């Protein structure tokens with residue numbers, strides 16, 4: 001019997017609709033390799049909808065995303081016509097917080113040697129093999145907007161933002177990272193904080209040891225974030241799983257993305273294990289290149305691969321990633337990666353590869 005999935009698609013703004021249109025057929029073809037069928041449910045939320053109706057994410061829309069779908073795929077949000085990007089905040093942060101998507105999962109896997117900006121480690125063994133995943137806490141830290149502002153605009157201005165770390169939330173992100181490591185055959189996990197300078201981070205150390213006690217087969221290590229940033233550039237191959245707070249995860253995952261090809265390929269998942277998740281390319285709406293057919297759809301396609309994996313279609317997810325590798329090997333890429341293909345051509349090439357490799 002065909003497995004059916006109902007997926008909400010929010011193409012959004014700028015290059016969002018272009019990269020999503022290129023990605024959906026590729027996802028369908030990948031899902032079909034495992035006998036699964038994707039039913040897309042396209043939603044209009046984004047800048048156009050906001051400017052026309054004043055609505056960002058209406059309650060009924062939110063309820064449907066919470067209860068009526070197996071996952072959400074998002075293109076990009078952000079539009080110069082909405083200077084404060086209120087709609088993007090409401091939709092993206094609203095979904096992250098209201099659905100309690102506490103894991104921000106960012107794989108950093110090098111899919112083609114030419115994409116890595118680092119030189120060879122050893123000229124005798126060419127080709128780097130970077131493959132680590134970052135687990136970023138997605139619901140607290142300094143991102144709750146709590147704090148005070150005094151004497152704003154004066155020489156005495158004083159800004160205070162609370163950085164919040166609570167044991168239940170730190171515990172659950174640590175556990176998610178360990179569980180993923182165990183399920184994916186990873187043998188080392190690195191927890192990063194700045195507990196030598198920020199006392200609140202000591203909680204992470206205590207809980208890392210407590211949670212880690214249940215995973216004796218996984219090597220557990222700690223790095224201060226400054227040291228980790230250096231080591232990630234010097235020797236990225238030694239890392240397998242990194243777990244850290246919201247702010248450090250934000251920064252380190254961009255560093256990680258750059259090590260394996262940059263914004264055009266960086267995919268992310270916002271997850272609450274056991275529930276439908278939100279999958280999105282890391283890049284924004286890139287208004288300067290929107291409408292020109294040159295946006296790279298690979299980040300969206302790889303976000304789709306994370307969606308398939310979360311739906312339990314691990315084989316289809318791997319096929320999709322294999323198709324992206326094949327596409328990179330064939331050099332069918334958009335101008336940001338040095339190629340001459342259009343957004344649509346990249347999507348079609350990958351879809352065709354999946355259809356042919358099936359037969």
Ligand code: ATP
Pocket residue numbers: 015019077078263264282283284285286287288289294295296297299334336
């Ligand atoms: P935001 O604030 O939403 O992150 P931004 O414009 O600052 O938006 P991005 O939209 O991520 O940042 O893009 C920054 C630049 O990176 C773009 O102007 C574009 O040149 C390039 N870029 C981003 N995504 C892509 C893509 N998918 N394909 C090609 N180039 C891209």
